[in-house]
Amino acid sequence: MQVVFLISAITSIVAVMLICFFLFSNGIPAIKEIGFADFIFGKEWSPNDAPPLFGIFPMIIGSLYITAGAILIGVPIGILTAVFMAKVCPPVIYKFLKPAVNLLAGIPSVVYGFFGMVVLVPFIRENFDGNGSSILTASILLGLMILPTIIGISEEAIRSVPDTYYEGSMALGASHERSVFRVILPAAKSGILAAIVLGIGRAIGETMAVIMVAGNQARIPEGIFDGVRTLTANIVIEMGYASGLHREALIATGVVLFVFILLINFTFSVMNRRKV
Amino acid sequence: MKTMFKRKKTMDMLVSVLVWCSALITFSALIFLVVYILVNGIPYLKLSLFELEYTSNNVSVVPAIVSTIIMTALSLFIAVPLGIFTAIYLVEYASKSNRLVGIIRITAETLSGIPSIVYGLFGLLFFVIFLGWGFSLVAGSCTLAIMILPLIIRTTEEALKSVPDAFREGSFGLGAGRLRTIFRIILPSAIPGVLAGVILSIGRIVGETAALIYTAGTVAEIPTNVMSSGRTLAVHMYTLSSEGLHVNEAYATAVVLLIIVVGINTLSSVVAKRFTRG
Numbered sequence: 101m102q103v104v105f106l107i108s109a110i111t112s113i114v115a116v117m118l119i120c121f122f123l124f125s126n127g128i129p130a131i132k133e134i135g136f137a138d139f140i141f142g143k144e145w146s147p148n149d150a151p152p153l154f155g156i157f158p159m160i161i162g163s164l165y166i167t168a169g170a171i172l173i174g175v176p177i178g179i180l181t182a183v184f185m186a187k188v189c190p191p192v193i194y195k196f197l198k199p200a201v202n203l204l205a206g207i208p209s210v211v212y213g214f215f216g217m218v219v220l221v222p223f224i225r226e227n228f229d230g231n232g233s234s235i236l237t238a239s240i241l242l243g244l245m246i247l248p249t250i251i252g253i254s255e256e257a258i259r260s261v262p263d264t265y266y267e268g269s270m271a272l273g274a275s276h277e278r279s280v281f282r283v284i285l286p287a288a289k290s291g292i293l294a295a296i297v298l299g300i301g302r303a304i305g306e307t308m309a310v311i312m313v314a315g316n317q318a319r320i321p322e323g324i325f326d327g328v329r330t331l332t333a334n335i336v337i338e339m340g341y342a343s344g345l346h347r348e349a350l351i352a353t354g355v356v357l358f359v360f361i362l363l364i365n366f367t368f369s370v371m372n373r374r375k376v
Numbered sequence: 377m378k379t380m381f382k383r384k385k386t387m388d389m390l391v392s393v394l395v396w397c398s399a400l401i402t403f404s405a406l407i408f409l410v411v412y413i414l415v416n417g418i419p420y421l422k423l424s425l426f427e428l429e430y431t432s433n434n435v436s437v438v439p440a441i442v443s444t445i446i447m448t449a450l451s452l453f454i455a456v457p458l459g460i461f462t463a464i465y466l467v468e469y470a471s472k473s474n475r476l477v478g479i480i481r482i483t484a485e486t487l488s489g490i491p492s493i494v495y496g497l498f499g500l501l502f503f504v505i506f507l508g509w510g511f512s513l514v515a516g517s518c519t520l521a522i523m524i525l526p527l528i529i530r531t532t533e534e535a536l537k538s539v540p541d542a543f544r545e546g547s548f549g550l551g552a553g554r555l556r557t558i559f560r561i562i563l564p565s566a567i568p569g570v571l572a573g574v575i576l577s578i579g580r581i582v583g584e585t586a587a588l589i590y591t592a593g594t595v596a597e598i599p600t601n602v603m604s605s606g607r608t609l610a611v612h613m614y615t616l617s618s619e620g621l622h623v624n625e626a627y628a629t630a631v632v633l634l635i636i637v638v639g640i641n642t643l644s645s646v647v648a649k650r651f652t653r654g
Contacts, residue, residue, distance in 0.1 A: 106469075312618070
């Protein structure tokens, strides 16, 4: 029976190896054929031209802009909400807030995307430039979507700071706010950083919600009211009809995304190790 | 001295206003989202939406619900035993210095960080094309099974670890073997924790779209067997809203999804509460 347990345990290793093998073996030949520099830094994505151009630089930029926007919006609000939940709000309210955060985490990304499509896009279109599907719209929506990740982990980090820190600071005459922000938050720094890194991972990997609100034009945007296409969106939108080198180029897009995520995971685990 | 004190006081005020505002933004956004979808969707929860047969007129959600249930059951059927056995190996068998344990942990961590579209790509390349399964429920559920595996491993591991060692010692002391101890003593007392993980996984399966479009396909009929293609509720909702022809029905589908999510969350917190109470 121990063998059965061992074999089960090895499945996850096999799975990671299979994923790496199938992605890389299908994607890397395409990158070679297109040329690494032309693929990564090529500014033109026009798979139907003759000759076709497969430059994913606009998508890399798109993913980075939207992720940065989501972090700018989601991180401050998330951390402050975590402070609210851990140190400010009375237990009576907390009983409602905790399930609310869980609900925020549980709502499927299509529902977020749909909400963005019917509420945020028209709002941005009517009040700002452009047609509504833009970097700004996607950043706001993703900022909302990464909130539960940021709140959950930051709250845990804040709660794990020993009470004596707070008491010591209060005893030295610091106010409640000052004790929280100058003593507790710095002590919880590594946990909060981990929350941000996980949030980045979620934002860069999000697909469906982004497709529904970002406009998906494969070009380098000129402002935050321009539409962009992310790496993830590129795959979903064109995979349905792509063939030949086009299809392989999409898989190669997946490889680039995968490498990004591996880097983020690596950073995360290094940070976790340092905490221990 | 006095001005400094005053400045500090205004800082404090400002900071706590910011904290309150952030919390307000977070929770009012959630309430707005939920209420907006309920208000726009509930009027369209008509009987025609729940007809057995899917037509492009009634855009019935019943086939999607059936596909979702089959998909969930299949994925759990694959992932739950694998996940539980892995956790048993990690907690009960492997020694702390075992190199394999470290590698398994790292791979599980890696799996949990991979975005769903990458799983979708892999499922397409491996299950659909390489193994020749085509767009099918099996291909979709195998993909999802790998996706939820790390979640089940982690929750089960934690549940197993929280079983006091005295249970193990007692069981060994009474002459039970290792296997008997695991299946008769340890697993039963860890079940609420395992269940909480399973319920969370159900939530992920129900909400998943990107990993399914190119593995299970988007056929809107009730699937006849596990090799046929079928769209889950979330995929159904995506196709409805991207076609843009049935926005009202998309609202209604969103309501159904929300209800399921709330149900799953309530269930998992009830189970978790029982767990902590012991």
